[in-house]
Amino acid sequence: MNHQLTPYFTKLKEYAKKDRVPLDVPGHKMGLFYNDMTSILGEELFKFDVNAPDGLDNLNVPKGVIKEAQALFADAFQAEHAFFLTGGTTLGILALIMSTAKAKEKIIMPRNVHKSIISALIMSGAIPIFVEPVIDEDLGIANHMPLDALKKQIALHPDAKAVLVINPTYFGVASNMKEIVDITHQHHMLVLADEAHGSHMVFSDALPMTAMQAGADLSATSIHKTSGSLTQSSAILAQGSRFDYQRLVATIHMVQSTSPSALLLASLDVARKAMYFQASEKIQTLLPKVRDIIFKINKLKGLKAYTKEDFLNQGATHFDETKLIIKVSGLGLTGFEMYHILSEKFDIQVELAETNLVLCVLSVGTTDQHLERLYVACKTLSEQYSNQVLNVASYKPKGNFPEAYVRPRSAYHAPTRNVKYEDAVGEIAAESVMIYPPGIPILIPGEIIDQALVDELLFYISQGSTILSESEQGYFKVVDKLTWPKWEEIDNEL
Ligand SMILES: Cc1ncc(COP(=O)(O)O)c(C=O)c1O
Structure with missing residues (x-):
């Protein structure tokens, strides 16, 4: 394939140079309606910010330049198919999980997953089967997914639809992708990968193997994080015939905007070329x-x-x-x-x-x-x-995650109430709570709040960390057990 070509960007450039009468959206009309950004970033930027005009193809039904750009992209990232995303890898994760598992179907995954995976579990209704990651006590972070623990969960849950792997973690640690793919496929499950932090790895033998190189089925990867495209531009990579192609495409359409940013699409096209030749x-x-x-x-x-x-x-x-x-x-x-x-x-x-x-x-x-x-x-x-007395926070990361009581979707849809942190031990969370970044929830809907979790949260607050949750600081949204006496019945309906 000719990787010098940038089909989408080239066509967009031609379009922006035309003396076109823009009787379509967006409303800035190729930069003619000035705002504070126009004077700093220039009219040119706005000329490139078009919707889906004639000749620039359609992301939902690509037949022209987007199709060509995606084919080049798939080739560079060693996949069979590539789907451009303008809503980040978050959107890719939603599509991967929602197209793979229906309500009450199982997906095996490490517990240190990103919030987008928890959102996908709530939307799909799938049951997460968690594998405890290796905890680095010295650093206080969660690392790779140990193979033995994964094998155990596969043996206990042979009906699971897929295994999801973080490749690599936010901190760069990679699990044994190749063996995970082999074992998982032997058990007729799909391998999904969260490669938000690994898009660049395909270009170097010195870096961990990518999911596609290891033979995984689907990967969602943030080109914007490590491969030079604009923020929020990501891609789904896919290969083989184990996954349901039609359902994946339909699910991407469900979660993708009908007005994808041309700037983001073009940046994926040019980042692919730059990475292919230079990375x-x-x-x-x-x-x-x-x-x-x-x-x-x-x-x-x-x-x-x-x-x-x-x-x-x-x-x-x-x-x-x-x-x-x-x-x-x-x-x-x-x-x-x-x-x-x-x-x-x-x-x-x-x-x-x-x-x-x-x-x-x-x-x-x-x-x-x-x-x-x-x-x-x-x-x-x-x-x-280095000569000052060490008085660093005495807090020691607790090294485990709370226990689950119900799947995330059940708790998310349950009647809820707010309780103060100090009154919450023993309650079932109805929301995710995370420190941002890294955005890995320390609590997800359906988990039982314990004292260690409360202590952890108080420590992060004392350090000025940003806490993401639905509730006001100092409170958890929990399942109201009094008005939720028959949760099993409710659970059956969702
Ligand atoms: C591990 C992991 N997965 C998924 C995502 C979501 O990626 P994006 O920001 O491209 O939506 C992130 C974002 O930080 C992440 O750290």
């Missing part, structure tokens, strides 16, 4: 530099940067070395404090903070100057803080 070399050049900065940071007092070997020693199959994890608690700082210091004093924006660490996401766009400035900041802070 391999850029990643090859980047990785030794990452190892070098890890080595240098590890010479600084109070800081520890994590190597691939650190995760392999915990049983992970692979690690995406474009994720740089720095443990900062040895400086007497929490990750949250470090996050703010780096931002305010050094103009460095890291991806996220956790209790003990900060996570930097590096990519094909990372420059030597970025790494150098990070190192200088680490060195300065090490000199400034």
Whole structure:
């Protein structure tokens, strides 16, 4: 295939140059209705922001330039089919799960899944069968899905429709994708992958194998996160004949906008070309530099940067070395404090903070100057803080997740009431609660609230973390058991 071509972007450029009378939407009429953005970003941007005019194909029934762009994209990402998404990987996850499992059908997955998966479980009504991920006590994060625990759940639930794998986790840790695919297919289940953080991996042998390379059926991947397209542009990748193609397409149509952004579609087209020609070399050049900065940071007092070997020693199959994890608690700082210091004093924006660490996401766009400035900041802070008395938060991540009482959809549709944190132990959650980022729920609808969960939440609040939930801070939305005495009956109806 000719990867020099950018069918959609090329046609869009031609369209934007025409002297067209725009009697269609959008209402800014190719930038003629000025607003504050027009003067900063220019009319040109708005000229490209068209809906689905003649000649630019239709994302829901692609027959022209979108079809061609998707075919090139599938080829570059080593899949048979690619479906462009303008609502992020969140939308891809919804489509993957809703097209795979109906209400009360089971999907096996690790518990450290992203909120979009919980939303998909509520919408589909599927029952999650959770596998406890390996918890890294030192860092306080959840890592890969252990193969033995997965095998156990497959044996206990042979009727499950699919196994979902996070490849890799937000922190870059990869499970044994190849073996998971083999075992899962032997049991006639589909393999779905959340590759929100792994779209770039296909371009380097030094990085973990992608779901498509391992033979998985479906993957949802955020091109915007690590492959250079505009934010919210993602894709579903698919291959083989195990999944229901028609149902997948129908489900994508259900959740996708009927007015997809042309800018996002074009950015997927051009990002594919750029990655196809440049990513391999850029990643090859980047990785030794990452190892070098890890080595240098590890010479600084109070800081520890994590190597691939650190995760392999915990049983992970692979690690995406474009994720740089720095443990900062040895400086007497929490990750949250470090996050703010780096931002305010050094103009460095890291991806996220956790209790003990900060996570930097590096990519094909990372420059030597970025790494150098990070190192200088680490060195300065090490000199400034490493001699202070350690009084870091005494909180120790609890290392397990609450127990489930009913599937997420049942609790979501149950009658609810609000209870204060201190009165909530023993209640059944009717909402998800998560720290953002990473957006991995610490509580999901249907789980029983325990004291450890309340303590965890209070700790995150004390650290100034953003808590995402439906309730006002200090309260949980829980199932009102008094008006929900026959939940089994209600459960049967949903
Ligand atoms: C593990 C994981 N899955 C899925 C998503 C959703 O991706 P998107 O932001 O592209 O909707 C995210 C977003 O951060 C994520 O971290």
